[in-house]
Amino acid sequence: MNASISNNRPAATGHSSYAPYIKARWGLKNHWFPALFSEELKEGEFDATTLCGEPILLRREAGQVHALEDRCCHRGVPLSKKPYCFKEGTVTCWYHGYTYGLGDGELKTIIGSPDDPLIGNASIKTYPVTEAAGMIFVFVGDADFGEPPPLSHDLPPQLRAAGEDHYCAHLLNPNTTVRGIRRQGAANWRLASENGFDPGHVLVHQDSPWVYAQDWALPLGFRPVTEHATTTFVENNAPRGILNEYVPGADGVAHYEPVMHNEMLDVSAFGGQNVPAGLRTSMWLPGVLLVENAPYPGMSMYEMYVPIDDQTYQYWELIACETPTPEDETAFVDQYENYLKKAMFNDFNDQDLVARDAMQPFYAQDAGWSAEQLCSLDAVIIGWRKLVAGYARGIQSPPKELSRPRKSRTL
Amino acid sequence: MNASISNNRPAATGHSSYAPYIKARWGLKNHWFPALFSEELKEGEFDATTLCGEPILLRREAGQVHALEDRCCHRGVPLSKKPYCFKEGTVTCWYHGYTYGLGDGELKTIIGSPDDPLIGNASIKTYPVTEAAGMIFVFVGDADFGEPPPLSHDLPPQLRAAGEDHYCAHLLNPNTTVRGIRRQGAANWRLASENGFDPGHVLVHQDSPWVYAQDWALPLGFRPVTEHATTTFVENNAPRGILNEYVPGADGVAHYEPVMHNEMLDVSAFGGQNVPAGLRTSMWLPGVLLVENAPYPGMSMYEMYVPIDDQTYQYWELIACETPTPEDETAFVDQYENYLKKAMFNDFNDQDLVARDAMQPFYAQDAGWSAEQLCSLDAVIIGWRKLVAGYARGIQSPPKELSRPRKSRTL
Amino acid sequence: MNASISNNRPAATGHSSYAPYIKARWGLKNHWFPALFSEELKEGEFDATTLCGEPILLRREAGQVHALEDRCCHRGVPLSKKPYCFKEGTVTCWYHGYTYGLGDGELKTIIGSPDDPLIGNASIKTYPVTEAAGMIFVFVGDADFGEPPPLSHDLPPQLRAAGEDHYCAHLLNPNTTVRGIRRQGAANWRLASENGFDPGHVLVHQDSPWVYAQDWALPLGFRPVTEHATTTFVENNAPRGILNEYVPGADGVAHYEPVMHNEMLDVSAFGGQNVPAGLRTSMWLPGVLLVENAPYPGMSMYEMYVPIDDQTYQYWELIACETPTPEDETAFVDQYENYLKKAMFNDFNDQDLVARDAMQPFYAQDAGWSAEQLCSLDAVIIGWRKLVAGYARGIQSPPKELSRPRKSRTL
Structure with a gap:
């Protein structure tokens, strides 16, 4: 060493x-943090936690764990309140059916508005995940941090x-x-x-x-x-x-x-x-x-x-x-x-x-x-x-109730 | 139609x-709102509620419902804590006996200071009331709104x-x-x-x-x-x-x-x-x-x-x-x-x-x-x-603990 | 009279x-206030109270009551959580062993760092105490108030x-x-x-x-x-x-x-x-x-x-x-x-x-x-x-989490 x-x-x-x-009240960003013990999230299950002020939804599918912002971009409700999976690789909000890709957080469809122009033009944050030593680790960081x-x-x-x-x-x-x-x-x-x-x-x-x-x-x-x-x-x-x-x-x-x-x-x-x-x-x-x-x-x-x-x-x-x-x-x-x-x-x-x-x-x-x-x-x-x-790789900012700026659009 | x-x-x-x-956090003023079911306020009873941030005392007398600010102008206590009616058409505060007209909210007497110069020179807010469909409706609005x-x-x-x-x-x-x-x-x-x-x-x-x-x-x-x-x-x-x-x-x-x-x-x-x-x-x-x-x-x-x-x-x-x-x-x-x-x-x-x-x-x-x-x-x-x-007829302001400016006077 | x-x-x-x-929200400073009944603090005991926003530790030793700031100058923890007396006339913090004189509030030693340069250079506030009519009175006032x-x-x-x-x-x-x-x-x-x-x-x-x-x-x-x-x-x-x-x-x-x-x-x-x-x-x-x-x-x-x-x-x-x-x-x-x-x-x-x-x-x-x-x-x-x-001899200020400026030093 x-x-x-x-x-x-x-x-x-x-x-x-x-x-x-002194400014690091909310933690250090661009670091790995443990989110759950691996055994807490079984195949096909959802769970949620909060890391450095960011609400995070976790989902295990085909063994792999995915982590997304636990907040629908539509009206801000927590997806984890009643998460639906209608199709592999996606999570659907229980309220209006906004459906996100597990891997990229992109809005893939809206259940009752399949041709909506918002589809493909909105997203929620995703987080890198790794598992080791019986724990699920999530990387809480800037969207543009890179690998x-x-x-x-x-x-x-x-x-x-x-x-x-x-x-x-x-x-x-x-x-x-x-x-x-x-x-x-x-x-x-x-x-x-x-x-x-x-x-x-x-x-x-x-x-x-x-x-x-x-x-x-x-x-x-x-x-x-x-x-x-x-x-x-x-x-x-x-x-x-x-x-x-x-x-x-x-x-x-x-x-x-x-x-x-x-x-x-x-x-x-x-x-x-x-x-x-x-x-x-x-x-x-x-x-x-x-x-x-x-x-x-x-x-x-x-x-x-x-x-x-x-x-x-x-x-x-x-x-x-x-x-x-x-x-x-x-x-x-x-x-x-x-x-x-x-x-x-x-x-x-x-x-x-x-x-x-x-x-x-x-x-x-x-x-x-x-x-x-x-x-x-x-x-x-x-x-x-x-x-x-x-x-430290960065100092976490206080939550603004949104973890990153959204693409803006009008109806 | x-x-x-x-x-x-x-x-x-x-x-x-x-x-x-976006500014209407506290509701829309100069509108009618339901306060109680009619059957919740029987003859001779008092009750209280809060509409758009305003504390309101309700009183049924001779069948008619009256609504007043539920806050004595003297020291600000809620009249509804223990409202007294010593004389028809009035409500007396349980603390120092400030007595208001049900119809106009004017200070009619002070039980222990019947000659007080404040009498006739102070008041609390009153509210128009109507009953329909088994409900008591109160008009929450500006003092100068008119009819x-x-x-x-x-x-x-x-x-x-x-x-x-x-x-x-x-x-x-x-x-x-x-x-x-x-x-x-x-x-x-x-x-x-x-x-x-x-x-x-x-x-x-x-x-x-x-x-x-x-x-x-x-x-x-x-x-x-x-x-x-x-x-x-x-x-x-x-x-x-x-x-x-x-x-x-x-x-x-x-x-x-x-x-x-x-x-x-x-x-x-x-x-x-x-x-x-x-x-x-x-x-x-x-x-x-x-x-x-x-x-x-x-x-x-x-x-x-x-x-x-x-x-x-x-x-x-x-x-x-x-x-x-x-x-x-x-x-x-x-x-x-x-x-x-x-x-x-x-x-x-x-x-x-x-x-x-x-x-x-x-x-x-x-x-x-x-x-x-x-x-x-x-x-x-x-x-x-x-x-x-x-x-909307108006946007309600946040409570300032007082619903309208008082006439000011010195002792 | x-x-x-x-x-x-x-x-x-x-x-x-x-x-x-109108400014005296936190009380009047430079006055005597009752803290405890005398019988609440027996020989050798510690107790605590808060007067005008100031946390105060009380200790009876050889009959006499002492009152000190109930907050270690090191990391701010309440001494009263688990006060130690290893030696007559002192109180030792349960966390890192900072030890104060009951009479003057001066830092007398640190249990695990007996030669520390901070010793003699730091202190907590002390309060005059008197007993009368079965009560312990504490004088809450400015450090420079005098007798x-x-x-x-x-x-x-x-x-x-x-x-x-x-x-x-x-x-x-x-x-x-x-x-x-x-x-x-x-x-x-x-x-x-x-x-x-x-x-x-x-x-x-x-x-x-x-x-x-x-x-x-x-x-x-x-x-x-x-x-x-x-x-x-x-x-x-x-x-x-x-x-x-x-x-x-x-x-x-x-x-x-x-x-x-x-x-x-x-x-x-x-x-x-x-x-x-x-x-x-x-x-x-x-x-x-x-x-x-x-x-x-x-x-x-x-x-x-x-x-x-x-x-x-x-x-x-x-x-x-x-x-x-x-x-x-x-x-x-x-x-x-x-x-x-x-x-x-x-x-x-x-x-x-x-x-x-x-x-x-x-x-x-x-x-x-x-x-x-x-x-x-x-x-x-x-x-x-x-x-x-x-x-009044003075108007108490809101607590700044510290009742008086500390002597400053660097390690």
Whole structure:
């Protein structure tokens, strides 16, 4: 993995140094976002979701998933309210029978006005779709963006080669089983992503039964001690992200030091004896967290913070495990269903969910961005903001109730 | 019936050609609107409603209904919260005893300050009231409008003379029984009225048990085939409206052709064998639908879309039937209560109610008016919009919390 | 008691004559407000409230109550969500461990970053606190206001000396027992305070079981008959308020005349034979009502209308009784718990609560202030508005999500 390494304490940290981030209330456009788990959309079914403020209709036909604007161009009603398919490759609006091609969104016919001059002269937006790791991904972007990049550019990369120390599963690898859930959080997606890999929020988890069960030595915080505590990935045509080097690198050098005692408060680190092996966090555009070697060595946890609107996000929580044999898969799925799902998502991650929501009022009207008082634990968050500001493919605009200008005509 | 016949495909169809319609979020002022069913307000009772954003108190005294602004001029509380009548012809506010004349809205006394200089120098708005067809109608208009027009100008006219083909009941005729319901819809009144007589929305009703029970041949749509498919009524001092000539006129010429097949989708008309006889729709200012010969030949259905505020309307649904004898009346009421009420209102009309609500978000901020992509089925809707723009007696302003300027004074 | 007596019918009564009052949506700053009953915050406990739009954390330590801004300066979360005390005299945020001094609000440490340069360079607002009469009072004011005035300046004074006619209990006196409740009302605090001592709202109470039980002669209203019907107190360094002289003064002269009949309506005063002895109402900055000799001679009722936000107030209802002996106290508490609490608060005062809420829509967007039509019964309300406009220590600004500018720094 090549990485452009950046300084973990940028010279400028004021919010003017990452102004586009402040504007990104509705998310980052021209990126891939997860829309549904694949198993949520069976052959011949329709479903709908909202990504970055855009209502999207999904349809699986002959195995392939199509995504279209979920809004009829005629009178604006959601197609998903009662979508009809009278003919393969089309979807017909339940209200006046406007019928669109699944592939191009063009108006193919109007059921009660087959010779209408509007036919062929109107359309709704379509979205590139791909499926991977049991999820349906949709590319939310400009109509004139051109060919979308590969999905892998919008997911964390494989950071260590197989066989390397602390190698762990990757959700795009073959023979990898991925399990997870999705649910909504009541905060802006940026607050969710910042909490995701925040090295200073350990206190939130200090009474976690999961942490207790691991008998982990949970420090009070992590202090960056070298210039290389964080690494930024900014190459073109590759995932762009920022990595917390919690564990020593190949050279054995530790870049973070755990804080075990606070003298002023006379408080010492909570917890037990064990040190998590190879656990490391990184955050990737357009808002994907990777936790390596979690919940157990060899596994990977992913979290995705997908804007629904400017104050709600879809929270995806995933665990990936390499399962070369069917027995491995059965064992992992069993462990996930009976223990990890509850322990990681409904115990540990619930504590984060609550914390994110608690920040929302302070940032709701954007006052928080200039009023917040960050500390040195937040260096990596500043790094993330600058990464987004500099390397996102675009900043999503608020919905105007229409995702693109229409061809205009008169009756 | 004299009618000024207009072209059913107006040259200009852009929304600038009916700009006042776009501004009419709060309804059309200087028109009659139904407020309550007569039986909802018994002798000596008070009740309240909201018409076009104006809160209105209703009182029946000695048989006559009075309508006043439902807001005390003193501190703005609703009189209807606990209206007192200490003396015939007056209503007293429950809070400080401001007492108004039912007829003129003038402040007649203050219960605890009988010599107050404000008495005779303050007032609340009053509204003309009339009762007909079992309903209380209120004229919502400017204080300086002058004598209101007769109610009949704000209702559909009798379109065919008695004895003529397809003659059907009219709600203002003697020996006519009217039954119906009212309920709220969550859309702007304009979306409701446009759906009311939309010739293109047949698909919404294709799975209606009522249609199935009639064994009707329900076409996919109706295509206008002559210049006279719609007729516009724009005379002064008469009802103003627009009529869909679904059935051939006296000359036997058909102006609409049913669309029975869509080749591209390979879909044919739904339903059975029967053709509705004399069924025709028309829409009248300030938002009243007439469906002739529905639900059965000889009957008439009326719908009224009365603005409550700019995103809610009162939906009135009525059936009128001529009942020359008491036995006729008993038979119709029995049929209505046991069958028609459920079949027409809670089956067929429910499908329209849902469709109207589905349009609301697209038009809520007015974006829909310029973004919609109308087709040839919508010609009559354009016609309706232009009729409103050109012939409504006024466009209601948003409430300023006061319906007219007060006489000002100092203590 | 020295009083600067003012004319009860001010020359100018238009709302421009008390413009600062119209701006005081969020309350009056630089005043004392009740936050909690003392018994609601036990030793070692935290609690929270909102006063004039400011979120406030309360903490009792070694008996003393401390009040701080309930919002961490780091990411804006409420400390009260899960406040930690790791060390006496401090409170630690549950999210990232920012730790503040209870006394000065200064950032003392960050649990996981003990050497952080932000420590000592950031703070949250603190509030002066005092306890009296079983209540915790907080001074909501400007950071640079200086030493707050004594609490007694923001409460009604003792209006009559002991031994004088109609002397009654005062909540700050020794050997006085105070009991009461607090609850929320859905109106702006100004509407609540105006209703509190409004001489014209008798009608609201005409069907009160409490009034009936007293067999009181409840007039229709009270007409001011001398120049001295109201007295205004405007001295510096003393309570500022306005008094309705319902009962004759020491000279035996009556300044108000009860209105017993309204001829136009042919309505006479409601109720029985008894005349309340010494009952008098007055209203004091920042919104405290005193009802002398209520509910019984010798007792005092207090009501406080404390802004939570601009459309909600905390409604405090209190009864004070002198109880020189433990037996007196037991008897009063018994009477309060078994009768007065229900009769005064949940009967009589409920009628006022409803009336205040009913005014709110008319004044919500400030339209009511210029549209209202006041009458002569409202002279004392105009007096109160001018008193607030002229003598309040300040007008609270709307929350900007931050109660004071922060010291700024870069990482």
